[in-house]
Amino acid sequence: MQMRFLACVLGFAVLGAAPAFADARSDAKSQVAFGIDVAQKGLWKEAIYRWERAVEIDPTYAAAFNNLAVAYEHEGQLDKARRAYEKAMEVEPNNLQIRQNYELFKEINDRTAADKEKP
Amino acid sequence: MTGPLPTRKSHRRLIALSAAALAATVMACGPVSYEIPIETPIQPKLDVTPFQRVLIAGFVAGGTDDVDTNQETVRLLRSQLRSKSSLRVIDADVMPLLEIAQEQSRATGTAVADASSATARESGAPQNVSDRDPKAAGQGLALPQKIREEKDLEPYERLFANTAYWKRIGEEYQNPLIVTGTVLFTPQSRSGFVSRDVEQYDSFGRRRVIPTRTYMERKGFMLRPKFVFIDGRSGATMYSESYREEVLYNAQQSTPALSSYFELMDRLVPNFLSTLSSQKIRGTRVLLK
Numbered sequence: 001m002q003m004r005f006l007a008c009v010l011g012f013a014v015l016g017a018a019p020a021f022a023d024a025r026s027d028a029k030s031q032v033a034f035g036i037d038v039a040q041k042g043l044w045k046e047a048i049y050r051w052e053r054a055v056e057i058d059p060t061y062a063a064a065f066n067n068l069a070v071a072y073e074h075e076g077q078l079d080k081a082r083r084a085y086e087k088a089m090e091v092e093p094n095n096l097q098i099r100q101n102y103e104l105f106k107e108i109n110d111r112t113a114a115d116k117e118k119p
Numbered sequence: 120m121t122g123p124l125p126t127r128k129s130h131r132r133l134i135a136l137s138a139a140a141l142a143a144t145v146m147a148c149g150p151v152s153y154e155i156p157i158e159t160p161i162q163p164k165l166d167v168t169p170f171q172r173v174l175i176a177g178f179v180a181g182g183t184d185d186v187d188t189n190q191e192t193v194r195l196l197r198s199q200l201r202s203k204s205s206l207r208v209i210d211a212d213v214m215p216l217l218e219i220a221q222e223q224s225r226a227t228g229t230a231v232a233d234a235s236s237a238t239a240r241e242s243g244a245p246q247n248v249s250d251r252d253p254k255a256a257g258q259g260l261a262l263p264q265k266i267r268e269e270k271d272l273e274p275y276e277r278l279f280a281n282t283a284y285w286k287r288i289g290e291e292y293q294n295p296l297i298v299t300g301t302v303l304f305t306p307q308s309r310s311g312f313v314s315r316d317v318e319q320y321d322s323f324g325r326r327r328v329i330p331t332r333t334y335m336e337r338k339g340f341m342l343r344p345k346f347v348f349i350d351g352r353s354g355a356t357m358y359s360e361s362y363r364e365e366v367l368y369n370a371q372q373s374t375p376a377l378s379s380y381f382e383l384m385d386r387l388v389p390n391f392l393s394t395l396s397s398q399k400i401r402g403t404r405v406l407l408k
Contacts, residue, residue, distance in 0.1 A: 029408070036153055036406050063407035070404040076160035097152055097405045108159055108400055 028058035035067060047071050055087075062092035066101060078109050153406045158399040165348060165358050165394050172295040173206040173395070174351065176288065177214030179275045181266020182305040183340070185376035189213060192302050192344065192384070199388055204396040209292055216299065217266070220278040224262045269343065272301045279347045282354035289351025296395075297349040300359070302342070304380055309367060310336040339367035340376065342383040346391060360394065362387050 035050035048071045054064035069084035085102040092098060167173075175196045180188035193213045201208050263271040278284070285297060313335045316328045345361040364383040368374050392398060 032408060036408065039155060039406060040153065067406045070155070070157060070406060073159050073404070074157040076162070078159075095407075097407060101404045104402055104404065108161070108402075 024058050025061070028054040028061050028064060031057065032061070032064050032067060035064075035071075039067070039071065044071050044074050048075070060091055062088045062095060062098060065091065066095075066098045069105070070101060073105055073108075078105075081105060082109060151408045153408075154403050155406050156401065156403050158401050161393055161398045161400060163393065163395055163397050167206060167296055167395055170294075170296040170351075171207060172209055172293070173200060173204070174209045174211060174288070174292050174295045174297050175200070176211075176297050176299045177216045178300055178302045178344075179216045179220060179266070179272065179278065180302045180304070181217075181271060182303045183376055186304055186380050188302045188304045188380070189216070191377070191380060195381075195384055195388070196298065196391065199392060200395070203392050206296065206395065209295055211292065214299075216278065217275075220275050221262050221264075223278065223281065223284070224274075266303065268305070269303060272303060275301060279349070279356055279359075284354065285349045285351070286354030289349075289354060292351065294351040296357075297351050298346060299349060300345045300347040302344040304340060304342050304376075304383075306338070306376075307341050307365060307367065308336070308338045308370070310334070313337070336370040337367040338370050338372075339365065339374075340379040340383065341365045342380065342387070344387065346394070348394065358394065360390075362390065 031050045031054040035047040035054065038044075038050065039047035048068065051064050051068040051071060054061055055068060058064070065084050065088035069081045069088060072078070072081035072084055082105070085098070085105060088095070088098045089102060175193050178189045178192050180192065182188065190213055197208050197210075200206060262274050266272055266275075279299065288297060289295065311334070312332045314330055314332050317331045319327045319329055321327065342364045343362070345359060347356055348358045349355065350357050364386050366379055366382055389398065
């Protein structure tokens with residue numbers, strides 16, 4: 001009887017969390033979409049703000065991390081860009097578009113790092 | 120008799136409606152990826168904030184006689200810096216560093232010789248030049264008159280370590296950032312197998328590109344510059360960077376040395392500029408929904 005009650009509570013908890021997760025993803029999606037709109041208009045700082053909000057709301061949203069990395073790259077914040085790309089790759093390791101962005105980023109970043117290492 | 124027909128019709132209509140609904144949904148959702156151009160700013164490798172002016176002094180240059188590499192390098196770098204850097208470029212005569220280094224070397228040699236003959240007089244040893252310690256006499260000498268290959272440049276390196284000399288130059292031009300170094304521009308010829316794409320058409324007229332290996336004799340040039348950045352206030356070297364670029368053409372093709380020189384310098388100039396001023400690297404990335 002007690003076991004049945006516990007199973008019931010667990011079931012309700014799972015069912016209750018699902019809409020909450022869906023809400024979070026939906027909020028994050030609207031932030032990402034708005035970020036894309038403003039980035040296309042050249043407002044990269046606003047885009048960064050939106051995508052930072054998106055990853056706060058949903059830390060498993062690979063696209064938001066990818067976009068954030070692109071924006072950091074555009075702003076010259078290369079360390080932050082690397083971290084964001086790595087996070088995006090960690091969440092979605094098989095996403096070819098994220099991988100392609102990351103490879104292009106690495107080409108620039110590795111070059112500047114090599115230059116810094118020279119005496 | 121007429122029974123099955125409406126059923127098939129309604130089935131088709133259902134498929135059509137589903138397809139339309141799916142298309143409408145896709146249209147409403149919009150694309151999931153957007154290609155966007157970006158410009159990544161790259162910080163300069165050297166902190167040039169203490170300087171307002173830059174002196175491209177001159178280069179110890181060698182290799183082919185077809186191009187005055189010292190003059191051309193100074194002229195090119197000055198014009199690039201004028202348009203792509205915030206530093207004011209000093210217009211001054213190009214320094215003949217090869218001759219300057221040789222003069223410095225002769226002066227050092229004479230000083231060494233004088234010192235060693237004075238020592239010899241005091242000790243009663245023979246004063247003949249040939250009797251002198253060749254190592255001591257040779258110190259500062261042994262600069263090749265003509266620079267043909269890389270090892271000829273090595274003895275000239277000490278010119279850039281002569282802080283007193285560069286400090287004096289710095290004082291003369293009110294303490295600018297001084298850019299100098301060595302440039303070697305040499306002809307190259309090489310023969311061997313080269314992979315090339317060859318177009319072929321089959322009997323149906325279809326075009327195919329087949330990679331084939333052919334033996335070729337090729338001629339061209341190699342450019343090896345080393346840029347040395349000197350603090351005009353102290354005469355000390357702040358930073359130096361070496362590059363190597365090569366271009367080879369078919370042996371039958373006749374390309375003037377000067378155009379090859381510019382072709383190779385074109386590849387290096389962005390790297391040179393990125394030492395002194397921030398650069399923007401253009402590219403495209405994909406934003407995702």
